[in-house]
Amino acid sequence: MSKFIYLDNAATTKAAPEVVEAMLPYFTEDYGNPSSVYEFAGKSREAVTKSRETIADALGAQANEIYFTAGGSEADNWALKATAEAYESKGKHIITTKIEHHAILHTAEYLEKKGYEVTYLDVDENGVVKLEELKKSIRPDTILISIMFANNEIGTIQPVKEIGEIAHANGILFHTDAVQAFGQIPIKVDEFHIDMLSASGHKLNGPKGIGFLYIRKGVKIRSFVHGGAQERKRRAGTENVPGIVGLGKAVERAMTSMGKRTAHEIEVRDYLIEKVLGEIPYTRLNGHRTNRLPNNINFSFQFIEGESLLIMLDMEGICGSSGSACTSGSLDPSHVLLAIGLPHEIAHGSLRLTLSEEITKEDMDYVADAIKRIVERLRSMSPLYEDFMKKHRK
Incomplete structure (x- = not known):
């Protein structure tokens, strides 16, 4: 394999060199437990505080509204x-959407087994939540609305x-899964009326x-992991200091580079979209054409299987996916693509490519030629x- 092009950044990204460099001392030099009282532990404690402040500023x-977790x-x-x-004394009704990440959907299913009711909102053909349907779904016993900021598969950004x-007009808490959006789109929690x-x-x-949950001050969220007094008694367990330091550095880097980086990603993204749609017939772009994450592309190719496409792209040195990495072992078509109205046979032929700032138009020429x-x-064998x-020849 003479070429390697990584286009699965929605699954995971490469740790930036400055992130790794910032983390290293906290493995072997400043390795103290932040909860300890002696001076040596103070360096770890200060590092955790600095990262928390960096994320809060972003x-x-x-x-004190940022709580570190093991991930999204x-x-x-x-x-x-x-x-x-x-909030169960107020009600047991939750609203979410049919296109959420499985971390939300499976948790909602778990809560349904516990006696809660969940409304799963439809989306339009671009994957956008219908606001009128949201309003109609609200009940007196609704306690939470959880809708992702931007979709991890098709990239569509919601009207958050x-x-x-x-x-807030209905006195309901609002949570958003911003795992894909944070660092790609400017997000201010007050401007978007976000509670979590x-x-x-x-x-x-x-x-x-490593990840975090923002919890607005005053929200009555209880402890999730019981044990010690870490994270202001809401999430017990010794802090992952190297991870927290790395996260803080990554956030700092993302905020500093966001404008230039995302402008480049959009330019390269649109270059590939136009090239593929123009050169490969019976192809559609999934998700909103412009109101999408800067680095996200999702195609469906009729008459082929996405898994075969991925395997053959891998042989060309190209890493992509057919959807969320969390469902890569599933033979079922994407729940997101089905929710936007695609039939099974077209949903099965999907390809998600997610860029980084390192990807160039020259890379996209190689990728487009390989896809074509x-x-x-594959179609010749179908x-x-x-x-x-x-x-159609008749």
């Missing part, structure tokens, strides 16, 4: 389960500000195994494509 939040899935679980428990306004927000370090060139060649080969072409 969101326009207060440092834990943060999502915490937001839903702890809200359900804390309007959703937050609707939630989940994010993960490895999606923005930070380390794996592979799609043509009886469905052969029948389709015979009908």
Whole structure:
């Protein structure tokens, strides 16, 4: 394999060199437990405080509203389960969407087994929540609305500000899974009326195994992990100091580089979209054409299987995916693509490519040529494509 092009940054990103450099001392030099009282531990404690403040500044939040977790899935679980428990005296109804990450959907299913009711909102053909349907779904016993900031598969950005306004106008808490959006889009929690927000370090060139949950001051969220007094008694366990330091550095880097980086990603993204749609027939772009994450591309190619496409792209040195990495072992088509109205046979032929700032237009030329060649080969072996072409030649 002479070429390697990594286009699965929605699954995980490469840790930036400055992130790794910032983390290293906390493994072997400043390795003290932040909860200890002696001076040596103070360096770890200060590092945790600094990262917490960096993240809070990025969101326009207060440092004591940031709680470190093991990642986005834990943060999502915490937001839903702890809200359900804390507010069950008010009601047991939660609203989310059909296109959420499985960290939300499976947690919602768990809560349904515990006696809670969950409304799963439909989306339009671009994957956008229908605000009127959201309003109609609100009940007197609704305690939480949880809608992702931007979709991890098709990249569509939701009308988060309007959703937050609707939630607060009805006295309902609003949580957003911003795992894909944080670091790609400017997010200020007050502007978007967000009460809770989940994010993960490895999606923005930070380390794996670290994330955070923003909890607005005054929200009655209870402890998620019981034990010690860490994270202001809400999430017990010795702090992952190297991870927290790496996350803080990654957030600092993401905020500093966001404008230039995302402008480049959008330019390269749109270059590939136009090239593929223009050169490969019977192809569609999934998600909103412009109101999407800067680095996200999702195609569906008729008459092929996405898994075969991925394997053959891998042989060309190209890493992509057919959807969320958390469902890569599933043979079922993407729940997101089905929710936007695609039939099973088209949803099965999907390809998600997610860029980094390192990807160039020259890389995209190579990728487009490889996709075109592979799609043509796969279609040449497809009886469905052969029948389709015979009908259209008459």
